[in-house]
Amino acid sequence: xxxxxxxxxxxxxxxxxxxxxxxxxxxxxxxxxxxxxxxxxxxxxxxxxxxxxxxxxxxxxxxxxxxxxxxxxxxxxxxxxxxxxxxxxxxxxxxxxxxxxxxxxxxxxxxxxxxxxxxxxxxxxxxxxxxxxxxxxxxxxxxxxxxxxxxxxxxxxxxxxxxxxxxxxxxxxxxxxxxxxxxxxxxxxxxxxxxxxxxxxxxxxxxxxxxxxxxxxxxxxxxxxxxxxxxxxxxxxxxxxxxxxxxxxxxxxxxxxxxxxxxxxxxxxxxxxxxxxxxxxxxxxxxxxxxxxxxxxxxxxxxxxxxxxxxxxxxxxxxxxxxxxxxxxxxxxxxxxxxxxxxxxxxxxxxxxxxxxxxxxxxxxxxxxxx
Amino acid sequence: xxxxxxxxxxxxxxxxxxxxxxxxxxxxxxxxxxxxxxxxxxxxxxxxxxxxxxxxxxxxxxxxxxxxxxxxxxxxxxxxxxxxxxxxxxxxxxxxxxxxxxxxxxxxxxxxxxxxxxxxxxxxxxxxxxxxxxxxxxxxxxxxxxxxxxxxxxxxxxxxxxxxxxxxxxxxxxxxxxxxxxxxxxxxxxxxxxxxxxxxxxxxxxxxxxxxxxxxxxxxxxxxxxxxxxxxxxxxxxxxxxxxxxxxxxxxxxxxxxxxxxxxxxxxxxxxxxxxxxxxxxxxxxxxxxxxxxxxxxxxxxxxxxxxxxxxxxxxxxxxxxxxxxxxxxxxxxxxxxxxxxxxxxxxxxxxxxxxxxxxxxxxxxxxxxxxxxxxxxxxxxxxxxxxxxxxxxxxxxxxxxxxxxxxxxxxxxxxxxxxxxxxxxxx
Numbered sequence: 001x002x003x004x005x006x007x008x009x010x011x012x013x014x015x016x017x018x019x020x021x022x023x024x025x026x027x028x029x030x031x032x033x034x035x036x037x038x039x040x041x042x043x044x045x046x047x048x049x050x051x052x053x054x055x056x057x058x059x060x061x062x063x064x065x066x067x068x069x070x071x072x073x074x075x076x077x078x079x080x081x082x083x084x085x086x087x088x089x090x091x092x093x094x095x096x097x098x099x100x101x102x103x104x105x106x107x108x109x110x111x112x113x114x115x116x117x118x119x120x121x122x123x124x125x126x127x128x129x130x131x132x133x134x135x136x137x138x139x140x141x142x143x144x145x146x147x148x149x150x151x152x153x154x155x156x157x158x159x160x161x162x163x164x165x166x167x168x169x170x171x172x173x174x175x176x177x178x179x180x181x182x183x184x185x186x187x188x189x190x191x192x193x194x195x196x197x198x199x200x201x202x203x204x205x206x207x208x209x210x211x212x213x214x215x216x217x218x219x220x221x222x223x224x225x226x227x228x229x230x231x232x233x234x235x236x237x238x239x240x241x242x243x244x245x246x247x248x249x250x251x252x253x254x255x256x257x258x259x260x261x262x263x264x265x266x267x268x269x270x271x272x273x274x275x276x277x278x279x280x281x282x283x284x285x286x287x288x289x290x291x292x293x294x295x296x297x298x299x300x301x302x303x304x305x306x307x308x309x310x311x312x313x314x315x316x317x318x319x320x321x322x323x324x325x326x327x328x329x330x331x332x333x334x335x336x337x338x339x340x341x342x343x344x345x346x347x348x349x350x351x352x353x354x355x356x357x358x359x360x361x362x363x364x365x366x367x368x369x370x371x
Numbered sequence: 372x373x374x375x376x377x378x379x380x381x382x383x384x385x386x387x388x389x390x391x392x393x394x395x396x397x398x399x400x401x402x403x404x405x406x407x408x409x410x411x412x413x414x415x416x417x418x419x420x421x422x423x424x425x426x427x428x429x430x431x432x433x434x435x436x437x438x439x440x441x442x443x444x445x446x447x448x449x450x451x452x453x454x455x456x457x458x459x460x461x462x463x464x465x466x467x468x469x470x471x472x473x474x475x476x477x478x479x480x481x482x483x484x485x486x487x488x489x490x491x492x493x494x495x496x497x498x499x500x501x502x503x504x505x506x507x508x509x510x511x512x513x514x515x516x517x518x519x520x521x522x523x524x525x526x527x528x529x530x531x532x533x534x535x536x537x538x539x540x541x542x543x544x545x546x547x548x549x550x551x552x553x554x555x556x557x558x559x560x561x562x563x564x565x566x567x568x569x570x571x572x573x574x575x576x577x578x579x580x581x582x583x584x585x586x587x588x589x590x591x592x593x594x595x596x597x598x599x600x601x602x603x604x605x606x607x608x609x610x611x612x613x614x615x616x617x618x619x620x621x622x623x624x625x626x627x628x629x630x631x632x633x634x635x636x637x638x639x640x641x642x643x644x645x646x647x648x649x650x651x652x653x654x655x656x657x658x659x660x661x662x663x664x665x666x667x668x669x670x671x672x673x674x675x676x677x678x679x680x681x682x683x684x685x686x687x688x689x690x691x692x693x694x695x696x697x698x699x700x701x702x703x704x705x706x707x708x709x710x711x712x713x714x715x716x717x718x719x720x721x722x723x724x725x726x727x728x729x730x731x732x733x734x735x736x737x738x739x740x741x742x743x744x745x746x747x748x749x750x751x752x753x754x755x756x757x758x759x760x761x762x763x764x765x766x767x768x769x770x771x772x773x774x775x776x777x778x779x780x781x782x783x784x785x786x787x788x789x790x791x792x793x794x795x796x797x798x799x
Contacts, residue, residue, distance in 0.1 A: 039687045046686035069680040074687075204555065211386050292672035293698055295679060305672050322679065326672055351673030 003028045004311050008108035008284055013115040015283045016332070016340040019057050022286060025311035026319060027054040030063065033317040037078035040064070040317040061288055061297045063320040065307050068266045071097035071316075081315040087147060087265050099265045102315040109312060112284050113270055117155055120259060120272045124156040126221060129186055131179060133197030133205065134228060136163035148263075152196045152225060159191050164201050176205055183209075183251070184216055192221035199226040199243065199260070206246040217252035224253055226260040240277060262346060266321045267308040271344065278335045278343035285310045287344050289329045290322070300331045300342065305350060324350045372551055374530050377537045377544030382551055389562050392548060396490055396516050396566060399545040405487075405514040407467055411454045413540035414508055417532075418449035426535075444776040445501065453778050458512065460779030461788035467514045472799070481796040487514035488591065488791050489568035494520050494582060495529075496574035496596070503549075504532040506571055511546055513791040518548045518563050522574075525551065554581065561585045569593050569791070593790045595783055598629035598741035599710050600773055605638035605726065605747040605755060608648045611655065613746045616771030618652070618659035620744070622700070623774075625670070626715040629783075630742040630766070630774040633713045634705075636724040636732075638747075645723055649702050652721075653695045660699035660717040670716050674698075677714060710736040726758070733762035741783060742766040744773045 003024040030051040033040040043064040081102035088096040262271035269285040289304040306327040495503035510517040569591040624631040695702035700717035765784035
């Protein structure tokens, strides 16, 4: 069995002694990319890196770190991977990354999801009603977040699926008032309700309900699953504690029944928060935090740009990607949840994109003006 | 947080507050008159308190690094003398509530009166701390009731400033309402818009489109920006003192304002002149960028990522290596003469635009032109300033003054106070 498959079949999703397996899998996929992806080979040569340079965890820091911005500007694929499935990022700030996944990578992903869901008690045989706080699937929508949200509606058998964002006339629009009515109706039933999707929409729905003095008690087993980040509502990001309090007051859902996921199409590893709401690094991934000026790796408890590593995908060189998130890596001893791997704290996004400058607005006008 | 009638409320009270303010505002408009001298006195008192260091802790927490110069300019604008001058120049000598008679026509004549526009709904941009408060202050100077929707990026300073102002002058309380409503809450925004006579919109085209959709028919839309600004250099390509001032302006404003220099247009046709200019300007810009380098970890990270990405693109696609590029700043030479947005944060674009093609080039950006810094020999200044204003530029400055504050300065080519007032006529 190859190293990648072995890694993704590790019984413990948070194994803290899988470094050797991880390094071997990274080396294996790095060799593949070097031989099958021209762009990756060019990069390696430019930074004087060869797959054989991977010898231990420290050496992984020397891999070319591809910024997600590069995937947003160029499609980069490896050949010789057989059947591929394509997904895109949500393109919050403009262009979207187009990432292809090989069948072997998808099977690895399936193993990972099952192990992590079981570990975090998200899998259930009891039928539930899903309310997806995100986009409804549509043939024109290839975003990974939409596919992930839809996929998550199989964690427990679905009695029904309702979507907060509906597709009509070529665009999505929010339908929160209908969703709130639906929530009220479900509170009178027996089936648990599962909310799945963007934290911003979930928070907005909860605060709207609170403002209108609507408070219900959803059936036992109801759950909130948050994924997809805060996107364009980043500046409205509330303290997570406020969201948990709102969920308790408005829906009767306890904090222990709220789970958040973190990931990206360019790093398709399902980070799942622990009971203390920390994103521990699963066995299939590693994190370097890099200095914002020099990109040199930093130690624990220092803020920098989040660099994520995984050998999951062959068809696109996602071995080591630089996200546009700012974060801190904490040592395992800072969390008493029982998971013995470091945990990642996301503290914001690089840049000031959220502040719309008037000059940037003018640029939009210029782009649309035909001369 | 919400500020209504001088009291600070939690955001969750938004709908409760919104359900009552129309009656409150109607009562205010029916029974109260806000004279500009009251507002001027309050603003001046606030400025004096700032000068005396009473708000140092608050200001230090929000003021960008090395921005003391802009703060002192802002305080200077709030002096009694300057506020009175602003009123005088902008309203052409007619204070709000002043009256004047028209000449008789066939034995009839009108008594004209300058009045506040009424109720203003301010939708403020988040690129300049203090701008939302400034917008409300201008509305108050004309005697208007002001409803302000805060930008998402507001750091809490606006409500603090306006609350302090009301503490200093309680008569202002019924004229100020501030909401931190998210832009997605269209129902609440619509309700605010329905109560107003004018919508003051600072910001992007996206915001403008959204406001146009929800604005009641007939409401006066008062739009400021979005705009682009640039420097035009003719003849004096090597004047280091001017180039230093320009570089410091770029570094200090981080190119975030409408009046910030995005492009440097050179009066030449020669690539050699452009290269020689960049050779000279790059170290000057780099020095300014280091002096005023951003302390924001987010913007530094974004710049590093962009440069890292460009470097990888060069490796893979063998594009030319980037000249004039450092950790803190960059100069890009563009072959297109048309104005464009830079990458901001000290990343300026240099273009060739000879004088004879300047007007035609700028007209392609006519809807977004604002400030031009003009660097040229004294003998050519009048001619070139005239050419720039004929092209549609609304302000021509010296190299370092693009974002400087001037007394009685129009904004985007218009006096704001004139837009916040109306003239009514009563036949005598």
